[in-house]
Amino acid sequence: MSPVVQLAVPLDSPVARIALAGALGLFLGLEREWSDKPAGVRTFSLISLLGAVFTTLGRDGLLAVGGVLVIVQGTVLAIQGLRDEDLGLSLTTSVSMLVAYGVGALTAAGFVIESVTVAVLSSLLLVLKRELHTFAGALSREELRSTTEFAILAFVIYPLLPTGDVTLGSGPLAVELEPRVVWLMVVAVAAIGIVNYAIVRTYGGRGIAVTGFFGGLASSTAVVGTMLDSVRQHPSATSYAVAAVLLADAAMALRNLAIVLAFTLPDVLVGALVPLVVVVVGSVAIAAVTADWNTPVEMELDSPFSLRNVLAFGAMFAVIILAGGIAQSEFGEVGFYVTAVLSGLVSSAGATASTVSLYRTGSLAGETAVIAVLLATASSIVVKAALTAAGPSRSFASRVALWSAVLLAGSLAAAVLVTL
Structure with missing residues (x-):
């Protein structure tokens, strides 16, 4: 051949x-x-x-x-x-x-x-x-300015920031902070604000709640920054903003639930599943009941986002991370749990994924993994309520804090019942 x-x-x-x-x-x-x-x-x-x-x-x-x-x-x-x-x-x-x-x-x-x-x-x-x-012809001056500001935040400042950890302080008060992580939160708030602006222009006040859920899949904490800006511009949309934060909690818990289910089969962490389901169902139920969905709120937002508010939110977020870092250095015996709480401030999904990974390799006991996942989830809920306290609306902050406490109490009760 x-x-x-x-x-x-x-x-x-x-x-x-x-x-x-x-x-x-x-x-x-x-x-x-x-x-x-x-x-x-x-x-x-x-x-x-x-x-x-x-x-x-x-x-x-x-x-x-x-x-x-x-x-x-x-x-x-x-x-x-x-x-x-x-x-x-x-x-x-x-x-x-x-x-x-x-x-x-x-x-x-x-x-x-x-x-x-x-x-x-x-x-x-x-x-x-x-x-x-x-x-381009339909853009207003404010929209064009916001678009330019977002481009500077995301594509100019972010790449210039140092990668990795930066140590602040010395001795026992030394804390490692990732500047890019903090700035990424600023970019996320601005990005979700732009999406929220487009949705509200199309669907009115109800669109805020839509932003809450889908924004929560990306960064539930960043949703708070957008809602603070929306309430500042339109106090009449407070009920929808509260619903948006709750739906962001639902999206966050649903994401953690999916991670636990996908990566722990067949030895599923049952102790974490039920409390996470309670958070998801409870958040959606409260959002459905508390917001007056039959009364549409006509809204005309001034701009996609306020650069001043976005930067202020980033500064608050950095302060919370620094406080969490100091707490972590002071509690060596429960360092893993403190780490889970600290990670939950930034990304509960990241904390959940790392915990599940350690559990799969046998490096972490099932009970410890369950507690770590729930702590990260609870941390994400608490930090959103804490960040609303710095906003312009007392009503918005108090309602978010109240319903967050209800969610935490419900998930804690579910966790206790599962262990009995």
């Missing part, structure tokens, strides 16, 4: 990369061709091939000359667009050509995933032209 000829070309070969570059250029040119622009499928594919060829040759001078040629061609199109009173469309085509050249160079240099990502995102921006223009 004759040997089988292997025709498949590996992706890391120059031939495959050049072919992929041409395909990505063609993909980029589809929308321009469909929109009947001067440069279409063939032009874009050739530009990407040009970038790939010059990169493969390894001559930086050639690559630079190719880039200049693409820029010159784009300038000619822009001038033509200015003459035809269609400068915006011509500029878009000119920049797209330069992107195509970059995609070809990236592909030939071995950055395949990066080049595909750039091509797909660029094509998406071209296709969604009308939707993006409509969205």
Whole structure:
């Protein structure tokens, strides 16, 4: 038998990369061709091939000359667009050509995933032209400012913060704090605030409760910061804000319940299941009863979030973590439980997952694991009630504290009954 000829070309070969570059250029040119622009499928594919060829040759001078040629061609199109009173469309085509050249160079240099990502995102921006223009045109000044502030919080300040722990103080009062964790809470509050703003614009006051539950799946503690801002802007929505915090508790407990069920089978931590179910059911029931769902509250929020309130919430959160760190250093014998409480301030899901992991490996007894999970859950409920105390509404804070106490009492009673 004759040997089988292997025709498949590996992706890391120059031939495959050049072919992929041409395909990505063609993909980029589809929308321009469909929109009947001067440069279409063939032009874009050739530009990407040009970038790939010059990169493969390894001559930086050639690559630079190719880039200049693409820029010159784009300038000619822009001038033509200015003459035809269609400068915006011509500029878009000119920049797209330069992107195509970059995609070809990236592909030939071995950055395949990066080049595909750039091509797909660029094509998406071209296709969604009308939707993006409509969205941008509908933004108010406050919305635009909030969007800019969020971008600074998430994409400028957060990467600049030091990674890992930073030690504050010395001796017995030394506390390790993760600046990025604290700032991530600030970003989470701002992000949930933006989502809450969009939902409230669509569904009115009832949308606040929707934000509470789904925001609670991401960060139940961050929901409080958003609710404080909502109550400040509209005191009439207090009942919905209370329901939102309770639903955030329900989402948090449901998430912990799912972690326990998914990772402890078949030796399920029954002692933790029943109290968690009580928190979930109790939170939903109280939220359903306490909020006046038959009376819609028409709301017009001033802005997606208040930067001042968001930063103040982050500062309060940092103080609570520092206090918890000092408490942890003072109680060595029950250090694991203190750690569970401290972790619950930041993420009860993280505390639950780590506890379940230790239980699965046999490093932790079942009873200890149950107590740790419940302490982390209780810690998350308590910290939300504590954070509302610093808000502008006494009614909001007292109602959250009352119903949080009811939830804690109910879960404690369930835990005791399970152990009998």
